[in-house]
Each structure stands twice: as C-alpha cells, then as structure tokens.
C-alpha cells in the first residue's frame with residue numbers, strides 16, 4: 001500500500017438527515033425533500049469539502065397501507081427521481097461525482113444503460129450507478145407482482161443485467177464519432193458494435209444511442225451485504241458501500257470483499273470499499289450524545305414498530321414497547337434484507353431486548369452512529385483507513401444541513417493536515433478522483 005493513498009468520501013443525502021426523526025428536529029427544513037435549491041446548496045457544500053461524490057438512494061415503490069403509521073415517516077413520501085435530480089445538480093457543480101440508484105429487478109437493462117450513459121455525458125464523466133436488486137414488496141406491486149422475486153433469483157438477474165448494461169455502454173468505441181464532413185461520415189461504422197445477447201433473463205439485439213463519456217463507463221456502486229450480494233459486489237462493482245458496525249467487523253468485510261475479487265480475476269485495488277459512517281458532531285462528545293438522544297426521543301412509537309417490522313418481516317403493530325420480542329413468532333428466513341434480518345433475529349435470540357431497546361439500537365439500521373467532536377471523527381476515520389478496514393467512507397449526518405457544513409469546515413481540514421485527504425481534485429472525472437482505471441471498450445482486443 002502506498003503512503004500517499006487518499007481517503008475517498010461519498011455523501012449520502014437523505015435530505016433532512018439520516019435519522020428517522022430528523023424532519024421533526026427544529027434544526028432541519030421539514031420540506032427539504034421537494035426543494036431543489038436545498039439540494040443545490042448541499043452539493044455545492046460537498047464540493048467545497050472536496051467530497052468524491054454525492055449519492056442519492058432510491059426505491060421504485062412506497063407504502064400504500066397502514067398509512068396512519070407511514071404518515072409519520074419523513075423518508076418515504078416524496079423524492080426526486082435520482083437521474084433527473086443528478087442531471088440538474090451537475091449544472092451547479094464541476095468536479096463532484098453524482099451517483100444514483102436504479103433497480104435491476106424493476107427495469108430493463110436498455111433503460112438503465114441509456115439513462116446512465118446520458119447522465120455520464122451530461123456530467124462530463126462524473127456519473128455513477130448504484131446497482132440494487134430492491135428489497136420491498138411495495139415496489140413489486142408497482143410492476144405487476146404481489147411479492148418480490150426470491151433473493152437469490154434477484155441477484156442472478158442482476159448479474160446478467162449488469163453484463164448487458166456494460167455491453168450496451170460499449171456500443172461505440174471512444175473514437176467512433178468522426179464527424180467527417182468531407183466523406184459525409186458522422187461515425188466510423190467499424191467502431192459501432194450492436195449487441196447480440198441471448199441470456200436467461202434478457203434477449204437484447206440492439207444498441208444504445210450514446211457515445212462513450214470521458215470516463216468510459218459510469219462508476220458502478222453496490223451495497224450487497226448477503227453472501228450473494230457480496231459476491232455480486234466483488235464481481236462487478238467499482239465502489240462498495242459497507243455497513244460494518246465496528247473495526248473488527250469492518251476489517252473482516254474488507255478482507256472478505258477484496259479476497260472474493262480474486263476469484264473473479266480482479267485486482268483488489270480496482271474496488272473501493274466505503275463503510276457507512278453516520279455522525280452527530282458537537283463541541284464535546286457529551287453534547288453530541290445529548291443531541292443524538294434528543295433525536296431518538298422524537299421518534300413516535302408507531303415508527304419504532306414499523307421500522308422493526310419491516311426488517312423482521314413480521315407484524316408488530318400492537319406489540320408493547322417495553323416487552324421482549326417473542327422468539328417463537330420470528331419468521332424462519334428473510335426474503336428482503338437478509339443481512340438486516342439475520343442480525344436482528346440473532347440479537348433477539350441472544351440478548352432478548354424489548355422493542356424499544358431494539359429500536360434504539362437499530363434506528364440507524366445497525367450502522368453505528370458516531371457522536372463526538374470533529375477531532376474524534378477524524379481520529380476514527382484515520383484508524384479505519386489505516387488498518388485495512390476502509391478505503392474511505394459513505395458519510396451521512398443524523399441531521400442536515402448544518403452538520404455537513406461543520407464537517408466541511410472542521411473534519412475535512414483536519415484530514416487534509418494529516419495528509420489523508422485531497423486538498424484539490426486530482427482529475428475531472430469521478431473515476432480519476434476515485435483512482436479507478438478507465439474501462440477499455442470490451443469489443444477491443
């Protein structure tokens with residue numbers, strides 16, 4: 001490992017903040033999710049802090065039942081479609097990468113390939129696609145199904161999906177567009193490669209109308225936590241979002257993903273693993289803890305039950321808050337977020353928490369919330385980064401946007417002083433800034 005290795009930082013938006021009750025905090029703008037100017041400010045702050053990229057999550061479905069409970073949730077009800085949003089945000093930034101989610105279960109490869117190829121051109125090579133298989137039945141119901149297809153089948157489809165998308169991105173070679181007025185040739189036909197794909201899930205005989213972008217192909221993000229998900233990430237991803245809970249677990253995940261890459265013939269340096277790190281920053285650790293506790297106290301009991309029942313895939317609607325969750329009522333196996341489900345059911349069996357205790361532990365979905373000073377945040381990041389646990393971090397804040405400003409004004413300069421983070425962007429494209437190779441067109445020998 002070289003000594004000038006630099007940390008990579010992504011910003012996870014979640015408008016008012018990552019905490020489920022952040023929209024209730026007087027520090028946030030409750031209406032932020034529908035306010036473009038709010039997003040523009042956020043990405044400009046991220047770029048001032050030299051973040052590698054801004055990242056927008058998504059799911060193609062929202063709850064339609066149990067609305068008394070869902071009506072209290074600030075994450076679900078309105079959201080800009082990621083590619084539309086990212087295209088607009090590219091006009092207000094010059095170097096920041098712009099990544100967004102699109103599902104492989106509820107799209108066709110052609111649509112995704114075309115949309116991200118356009119995003120990558122519009123942004124001058126700053127686009128990224130977060131490949132997800134989608135884990136909720138509400139999405140299934142928008143697409144003619146009652147339930148999600150089984151977990152492993154979703155991943156099987158995802159492999160083929162990504163293969164087809166990548167091939168479509170290579171429709172034209174880099175120098176296919178010659179615009180030769182003398183010979184009256186717009187493109188060189190020898191450098192055009194229509195796809196002939198006949199697979200288990202997709203038959204695609206065609207091409208997309210899109211030249212390659214300055215970074216060749218958009219960056220591929222992935223966040224699978226299950227066995228199938230980790231293999232998929234190791235086989236296909238440029239950037240992987242981890243959800244490690246402590247240093248030892250983060251090191252184990254880092255080693256696991258980088259080792260899995262070898263079986264797919266990939267160089268471990270070609271993938272950047274970024275564990276999630278969600279924060280509450282304050283002048284003292286005690287104050288940060290208090291701020292976090294104040295947020296926890298804002299959570300409505302209905303929301304506690306709803307959050308847990310979604311990941312446990314069981315009904316907790318009338319369940320008392322201060323009694324342990326009965327083990328004999330737990331479903332046998334997950335069909336949605338396998339890693340979340342396994343973690344929670346194991347905890348219920350071993351530690352027998354009450355519903356309220358389990359919620360307080362899980363309100364950030366198992367990713368520890370860091371509460372502390374800017375210096376302590378930089379210490380923690382340095383420790384993970386220098387002990388083979390992380391190539392950088394997916395940063396989120398429990399409340400936004402002041403916490404992002406504070407991070408950019410305090411933690412970033414500290415990391416720069418320590419020589420761990422860039423002071424200027426290295427390049428123009430997201431791949432250049434992440435230190436990833438530009439992919440060769442697969443039709444070239």
Ligand SMILES: Cc1cc2nc3c(=O)[nH]c(=O)nc-3n(C[C@H](O)[C@H](O)[C@H](O)COP(=O)(O)O)c2cc1C
Pocket residue numbers: 012056057058059101130131132133134135222223224225226227228229230241242243276336337338339340394
């Ligand atoms: C930082 C991060 C961002 C994620 N963004 C999304 C998203 O936008 N949409 C989605 O459906 N899932 C998202 N996920 C969930 C993952 O895609 C994946 O389903 C989850 O980690 C469980 O892994 P598994 O599917 O292998 O069981 C995200 C996960 C992480 C850690």
